[in-house]
Structure formats: C-alpha cells, structure tokens
Amino acid sequence: MKYKTLSVAYNHFVVALLLLVLQVIAGLWIGIQYVFPDFFYQVIDFNVMRTIHINLLIVWILIGFMGASYYLVVEESETEVWSPSLANIHLIGFAIGGVAAIVGYLFGITDGREFLEQPFIIKLAITVVVLAFVLNIIMTIVKGGKWTSVQIVLVMGLVGAALFFLPALGNHVGVYRNLSVDKFYWWWTVHLWVEGVWELIMGAMLSFLLLKLTGVDREVLEKWLYVIVGITFFSGILGTGHHYYWEGYPAYWLWIGGIFSASEPFAFLGMTIYAFAMMEKAGRAHPNRVAIYFTLGCAIFAFLGAGVWGVMHTLPQVNRYTHGSQITASHGHLAFFGAYAMINLAMMTYAVPAMKGKDSFNKRTALAAFWLMVIGMTDMTLALFGAGVVQAFMERYNHMPFMVVQDQMWLFYAIRLAGGVIFAVGVLFFVKAFFQGGVKRADV
C-alpha cells in the first residue's frame, strides 16, 4: 500500500458491507411479512424491521461514503490522512451509535419520524461524528495543498450533508408541533440529501473513478463534473417542491415542484452520457474490468432508478394518484441502489484491490455479484411497480378500500420476495469477492 493510512478507508468499507448484509436481512424479513403476514406478528412487527431496514441503508451508505472519501482525498491530494486515529474513532462512534439505535427500535425506542427515528442523543452523536469526519477530510486536503475540482465538489457535498442534517433535530426541541411544519423541514434533510448534496458526493466519486479508469484529461472531466452538479442543484433545490404538493402548502408548489423536478433526470442522464463518453475516450483498457462494470452500472441504474423511475410520477397530475403507493417503493429501491449503493460498491471494487497491490477483484465472483444484484433489484422494482399501478388505479382512482386492493397484490409481493432473495445472494458474492482481496491480472 502506497499510503499506510488508507487502512482507515478499508475499515470503513468492512463495516459498511457488514451493515449492508444486515440491511438485506431486514429487507427479506419485511418482504416475507408482505407475503406471509403471520411471520413474527406481534413479536417483531413490520414497522420495527422496516425502520431497521431503512436506517441501516442510510448508515451503511454514509459509512461507505466516508471510506470512499478517505480513499479519494488521499489519492487526489497524494498525502496521508490528517488523523487516522480520529478516522477510526469516528468510525467506531458511528457504528456504536447505529447499532444502539437499531437495538433501541427492537425495544420500541423511536422518534417515529421516517428515516429520522433515532433518539435525540444518537442524533447528536451522529452530528459530532460527521463533523469530526468532515474536519478530517478538509484537513487532509489542506495538508496536501491540492484543491482539485473533484475534491471541492466532494467537500461541498459532505458539508452540505452535515448542514442539512440540522433540521432533523427540530422535533426534539419541540418546534415541529404542526405536522405540516414538521414535514416541510423533514424534506430539507431527506430530499436535499438524496436529490441534492448526495448527488455531489456521487458525482465527485464517479469523476474520480472515470479519471482513474480511463485516463481522460482532467480538465475536460472536471468541466463536465461542474455542468452535471450544476444541473443537479438547478433542478434539485426547487425540485423539493414535488414533495410539497399535498402537505398543506400553497398551490404554487405544484407548478414549481413539477417543472423543476421534471428536469432532475437530466442530471442523471448527464452522468450516464459522461461515464460512457469518457470510457469511449479511454486510451487504454484498464485491467480492473470489475470496477468498470460497477462504475457503468452505477451510471445506468442511477439514471433509470432516480431519473426515469422518479420523473414518471413527479408531475402533480400523475402524483395525485401514485403518491404514497407502491410506485414510490419501486422508485425508492432502484434509485438508492443505482445511485448510492452502486457508487459505494464501485469505489470498493476500485479501491480495495488497488490498496492491496492487486489489479481487480476475482472477476468471476464479482461479476456474479454484479449480475445477481442487478437482476434481483430489477425484479423487485418491476414487481413493486406492477403492484403500484394496480394500487393507484384501484385505490386512488377507483376509490376501493386499501385492504381490498392489497389482497389483489399478493402475487406481486411474492415476485418481489423472490427478487429479494436473488439480490441477497448477489450481496453475499460481493462480500466473498471483497474478502478474497483481489487478484493480479495474470490470475484473472
């Protein structure tokens, strides 16, 4: 390993993968409860495992981002991490906080607001941990003295993520007594993370991977990075309005939210074209084919999941009938997988073999992981989409009772569960490839 302190990135990746495995187990659990409702009824109910499922998602993605960020700034700045011990301490702090929150959910300790269920004390701990991490990243870049555009965009994403977490604390100090006020600022964290600052983090990492994998001129690459994150914010900030249609706010949000959020796919389309165009330009075939698969996979599935699957029901005329249905669940799965799970996995497939002086993960294992995850997720997305169409039509449009409609959707849920099992096997293959540590090109 050229830089000794890259071990902190590796440690983050290990914890992130472990939490991913747990997230998938929680997902299978609630997937089973959809098909067989008596499964652990009144023992560990749906809401408990659902909360755990989405919390683990956020925690593993964030820890993955942290590991990937350390790797990125060390390589970009060509220097060691400013404080490796601080990095390991905040990793342990985050992991303990996350596990404590999840154990708490099993015992009914919750703040009961979707995604932000963590008790106040844990939210404060997360804030401290994230600030320590951001400090460490910035100090490392300062130490290296090279503010490359990739690093500037990454830091803006990370600082933005920390800033927009602050509104999440409001309910604990009693300012969200009105549900509509609560929801308004809840979206500042939830939307401005996943459809705002997280896209900056993703854009920076995608650019970094393309730089490394294609050898394309940095100036060209960084120009397009700015264009893409420019579109992201142009569409994403006012696009928050697409969550404000039906929550007790003025009707102008239907116009603003509709128009701006309808342009959100252009940012993702930009990333896809960007990734493929740079790969085309690549002067040499990079030996890490696995990383190329995951990088391009990320670009494609982010566009499909976050872009296409999002814009489909973003206009108020459509959203009126799809809001709060399985269409949202379908979009949520493919978007999080395509954009944020995939970028983390792509960073791992590039970084881990590189740190270990290898060329790539074992191609057979890693590509099995890739295809199983892609097929499993596509299955889940389409099954939930089918369920959502039935629900929107029968419940929202034909105003039939919720439970009557749900009874018609059993088959879709069974197909989704099968997709979940395929996906879980894919994750296990990835874990195997990860711990095999990689191979030299000659062995591929």
Added chain:
Amino acid sequence: MTKNTARNLYFIGTMVCLVIFFALSIHTMSTIPKYTNSEKLTDDVIAGKKVWEKYDCIGCHTLIGEGSYFAPELKDIYSQKGPAFIRAFLKDPVKVWYGSAEAAKGQRKMPNLHLSDEEINRLIAFFEWVDKIDTHNWPPRPQKAAVQGAATKPPVSAQEAGKVERGEAIVKEKGCVACHKIKGVGATVGPDLTGVARRLDMETFHKRLRDPKLVKPDSIMPAYGFSDEQSEAIIAFLKTL
C-alpha cells in the same frame, strides 16, 4: 465552455436557486395558519402527534402519503371512519376488522398496541386536526365529496320528500360506506348492504338500527339511535338496491 465558466455557472446557479427556495419557504411558513388551521392545534392534538411518533405508526402506515405503504393512508381516517370506529378498532384491531383471531389467520393485520384511553383520545384529536389540513383534496376521494355534499344540504323533512330519498340522505350523511359496501362502493368492515333489506326481517332490522348490540351483543357497529321513522326511511332506501 471552459472549466471556469462551468464552475461559475454552477456556483451562481446554486446561489440563485437557494435564495428563491428560501424566499418561498418563508412565504409558505406564513401561510401555515391558513392551510392547516393552526388555531385548532390544541394541546391534545400536539400530544396526539407524540403518540403517533411513540408507536412508530409511520413504520406501517402512510400519513399524507409519506410512510411505509404496508397499512392504509390515515390523512382522512377521521372523516372516513369516524371516532367511534377508530376507538373500537384501536382497542382490538383484529376483532374489529376480522371478527376473530381465527378469521384473521394469514391476513395482514394491525398488532394490538394496548394504547391507554388517554392515548387513544389524543390520537383521535390528532387525526381530526390532520383531516382538516388543506391538501388540495388529496387523497382523491370521489365518494367523500358526494357524502359531504349530501351532509351540507338541509335535512329533508317527512312532508316534502319520499322515504327512499330520506333514507339515501341519511346513509350518505352518516357515511355508512366507511364500513359497509353499497353497490360496489365502500369498505368491508361490516356486511355488504346491497340487497340486505330483502334478506333480514324488519323487526330485527329496526332493532339493529337503534342499537346493534340488542341483536348481536358483540357487534362493533356504533349505536346511532335512529328513530323508527328514520329506520323506515333507511330500510326503504336499502330495499331499492
């Protein structure tokens, strides 16, 4: 376009969008009293929101469309089902919905959360307030509009209209479709009312309408205390189905 142009466009564009977004946010906050009836935000409603959060209700339900899609949307549960139903249901969800644990086997069902009476009261206050948030008529409820339309009309007196019309008005006003199905519209909590008046004998039917427990002691239907005259109108209407 050079890299610097792209970077400047990005920074300026972001700033402009943020300024517009914050300005609109300030304006939206000033309209909250109008759209959400904040003056009706009593201590019970605020406490009800805490109950909602304490039991992680959003882990199964959606509320104004956000949540978990596993259980019904509750934005307008107050006007759809009414406080009596909500109270009875929360006391024993399986029995109220399916009749017995046996019938609920293999079905999706709410766990019994063993809420206290005080918690239920607060939750109902919360639902009543949420029901009145102006959400530009979301969720779409065609039959709700019809029911409300009927309720705002003056009550039809005995002299001026026939029994059938009066019966229909009562059925709409009381929102019977919140539990019963009538000609394919409505819920499945109670029995389908299409054709029911031709199946039951009249004496039992009158009794049921006065107080369902007189006929079926474990009935969960609230006692509406309809007069004989009202009962006759309802039955006359149901006979036409």
